[in-house]
Amino acid sequence: xxxxxxxxxxxxxxxxxxxxxxxxxxxxxxxxxxxxxxxxxxxxxxxxxxxxxxxxxxxxxxxxxxxxxxxxxxxxxxxxxxxxxxxxxxxxxxxxxxxxxxxxxxxxxxxxxxxxxxxxxxxxxxxxxxxxxxxxxxxxxxxxxxxxx
Ligand SMILES: CC(C)(COP(=O)(O)OP(=O)(O)OC[C@H]1O[C@@H](n2cnc3c(N)ncnc32)[C@H](O)[C@@H]1OP(=O)(O)O)[C@@H](O)C(=O)NCCC(=O)NCCS
Numbered sequence: 001x002x003x004x005x006x007x008x009x010x011x012x013x014x015x016x017x018x019x020x021x022x023x024x025x026x027x028x029x030x031x032x033x034x035x036x037x038x039x040x041x042x043x044x045x046x047x048x049x050x051x052x053x054x055x056x057x058x059x060x061x062x063x064x065x066x067x068x069x070x071x072x073x074x075x076x077x078x079x080x081x082x083x084x085x086x087x088x089x090x091x092x093x094x095x096x097x098x099x100x101x102x103x104x105x106x107x108x109x110x111x112x113x114x115x116x117x118x119x120x121x122x123x124x125x126x127x128x129x130x131x132x133x134x135x136x137x138x139x140x141x142x143x144x145x146x147x148x149x
Contacts, residue, residue, distance in 0.1 A: 003056075003084060005091040008048045010039040016046060019058055023074030027135065030072065035060070038071065047095060049075070049088050057084055059092050065100030068147070073106075073115070085118050093122065097147045104147060107133060107140040119143050 008016075013036035021029045038044050043064055049057040057075035061068055070092065075085045096104050107130065108115045128142030 022076045063099040063101045066102040068096035068101035068104040070106035110139045
């Protein structure tokens with residue numbers, strides 16, 4: 001597997017929306033305008049993962065030092081289970097300190113076993129809980145990961 005991870009910006013908004021639509025249910029889709037607007041905001045960034053030339057996933061984050069936040073994180077269904085999510089999370093955990101963050105927060109659905117296992121493997125600790133956070137009524141866990149400088 002030859003994977004490459006690189007930062008990207010608003011110019012990739014359409015691609016990020018396409019990847020997001022593949023990775024999440026239709027009622028949770030974020031459109032191109034949403035990505036474009038978010039990436040134009042200060043401190044916001046995206047990392048995109050490609051295998052060969054084919055985009056397979058991305059993470060969208062923001063830093064407001066000393067904190068960073070993962071806004072969304074996705075690997076396309078056909079690419080899962082091959083270590084790409086782990087590689088992307090590692091890249092995020094290098095990018096965020098370079099942008100001044102010492103810790104990263106995120107919300108994950110309590111029912112999302114795959115993502116919870118991924119973040120747990122990276123040392124994430126549960127620091128909060130948001131009742132009925134998602135549109136379908138699912139609860140969210142707030143997780144925190146400490147970052148190496
Ligand atoms: C969560 C997600 C990013 C994982 O990506 P992935 O490329 O399949 O993950 P990896 O192959 O790199 O696996 C890394 C670790 O994640 C965990 N994991 C991944 N898939 C899992 C699954 N189906 N069940 C349980 N644990 C899983 C494991 O701990 C795994 O480590 P291991 O291989 O040593 O057991 C992917 O399933 C996804 O995009 N899901 C839909 C979108 C989503 O839920 N995003 C997160 C929102 S907070």
